[in-house]
Amino acid sequence: MPLRLRFRQLWNAANLTTPLGLVLALASGCRIQRGPEGLVLAFGYRWAFPDGGAFTVGNVVLFRPHTAPTARLLEHESRHATQYAWCLGLPFLVLYFTAAGWSLLRTGDPASRNPFERHAGLVAGGYRERPARWPRRR
Numbered sequence: 001m002p003l004r005l006r007f008r009q010l011w012n013a014a015n016l017t018t019p020l021g022l023v024l025a026l027a028s029g030c031r032i033q034r035g036p037e038g039l040v041l042a043f044g045y046r047w048a049f050p051d052g053g054a055f056t057v058g059n060v061v062l063f064r065p066h067t068a069p070t071a072r073l074l075e076h077e078s079r080h081a082t083q084y085a086w087c088l089g090l091p092f093l094v095l096y097f098t099a100a101g102w103s104l105l106r107t108g109d110p111a112s113r114n115p116f117e118r119h120a121g122l123v124a125g126g127y128r129e130r131p132a133r134w135p136r137r138r
Helices: 003-014 017-027 071-086 091-107 115-120
Strands: 031-034 040-043 054-057 060-063
Touching: 003 017, 003 071, 017 031, 017 040, 017 054, 017 060, 054 071, 060 071, 071 091, 071 115, 091 115
Parallel strands: 040 060
Antiparallel strands: 031 040, 054 060
């Protein structure tokens, strides 16, 4: 594993986001296995929140039962794992949900104008880009 990915793995463990992801996966009854790039894959997430086929907490990627871990989706979620590291762990959640709220306000969609989703790749994450509802150009 490249040094940058090993560092990300260690940093997300130290900043407590990967342990939080593991607790969430175990509490929700997921089956856990090692994945690429230092990720931990958790299959069978059935809780209602958050919405979506897959989401990441630290280096743990949680998948709903109907979602397959494609290479493209894993690349998207791997970028989120890096975002957790850059945001020093748990502050990422506040920043992400603030960005999702801003995007929801602007477009009616929590991903379209969310810089975290845009950087991770909207299409790779299964999102469509929606136009901004405001400000309207005249």
